[in-house]
């Protein structure tokens with residue numbers, strides 16, 4: 036008889052484990068306590084709008100993602116490289132376009148003259164980009180124990196450049212309000228952004244886990260199955276014990292301890308408030324104690340995100356930023372966010388309808404300056420566990436951790452056969 040493995044959790048890590056095991060000839064069963072697959076990568080269809088649970092993008096430069104997904108098959112479309120930044124000066128909001136000078140040389144040169152920041156800061160960004168792209172990924176992962184903010188200050192960036200550009204972008208990625216995340220993670224993400232594109236699948240972010248589940252076969256996935264691991268080989272499924280040759284926990288048992296949280300507001304707008312396919316960063320979020328970190332219009336990138344004649348506007352608010360302002364409930368957050376949006380886009384915001392206000396708690400694992408991010412996902416000697424918490428909080432971290440765990444499981448199963 037063939038060997039059997041149980042995977043607990045049908046997030047991206049659990050599904051990737053199960054698929055790799057199936058491809059190695061193992062009989063694998065996945066148990067998921069919720070009524071859907073995908074874990075934190077879910078998309079809800081609300082009146083024809085595709086609402087991802089928290090603003091999510093895939094990065095084409097992530098090496099494991101490249102091996103795992105067919106971006107073309109996902110119908111992926113990319114954001115423009117670079118970003119827009121909005122700041123209020125006197126009564127008017129001013130918008131700047133910061134293009135990537137290497138991929139969009141003409142617009143990039145114009146960014147250098149648009150007065151958002153000093154040419155020295157733009158040169159520093161160009162230098163930073165070439166620095167983080169060089170060398171092996173190991174160097175990115177293994178070197179440096181500063182926070183992201185300290186690392187940027189040490190590279191000569193002014194505090195105002197950090198607050199107005201890096202803060203809204205990276206606080207919205209790390210989902211924390213101080214750029215206290217390890218410099219290693221900063222360099223990793225910046226490298227990936229400068230080497231590839233940020234993309235959205237045609238059917239929403241849930242298309243990523245779904246593509247794994249399609250290859251695995253849904254008959255191997257048991258939804259609404261909260262299981263308990265009794266020992267290395269036994270699961271309690273409902274009121275029955277089931278034996279396996281190995282059990283993989285593909286979830287973080289301490290996820291509730293993670294403090295990183297985010298509010299995501301989705302609006303139905305008659306037309307897009309942005310003139311280009313960039314993400315809009317709020318340059319005032321740190322310096323003027325504002326709420327919104329960034330705004331995206333997913334339907335500008337992927338028209339399938341909104342019904343014809345509508346645009347989907349998605350607003351990201353870092354949970355800690357809201358907490359700092361004493362805002363803790365949906366209504367306060369919504370009304371303050373709408374005021375900020377009106378100060379940039381004017382009365383058109385009155386025509387927008389709120390589709391959803393999502394509060395995603397325990398969103399990402401903590402990766403502080405001294406947490407020693409490494410190239411190799413963590414593993415335990417006496418049990419099999421995987422997920423982004425064993426590496427770093429991203430699709431890439433979850434996939435890499437799954438690959439490593441499967442390798443470990445296959446080696447153990449091989450030994451038990453001989």
Ligand SMILES: Cc1cc2nc3c(=O)[nH]c(=O)nc-3n(C[C@H](O)[C@H](O)[C@H](O)COP(=O)(O)OP(=O)(O)OC[C@H]3O[C@@H](n4cnc5c(N)ncnc54)[C@H](O)[C@@H]3O)c2cc1C
Nearest residue numbers: 044046047048068074075089091092262286422423429430
């Ligand atoms: C708001 C937000 C935005 C993000 N943006 C990005 C982004 O833009 N790019 C990016 O790369 N990453 C992003 N991430 C991170 C990415 O979503 C995660 O790193 C990834 O989804 C983690 O996958 P996972 O399989 O490790 O864990 P999870 O997705 O948490 O999956 C664990 C699964 O295990 C199940 N489970 C737990 N306990 C049990 C049990 N006892 N029995 C059965 N099932 C159980 C859970 O229900 C869950 O389905 C974002 C995350 C959030 C929250």
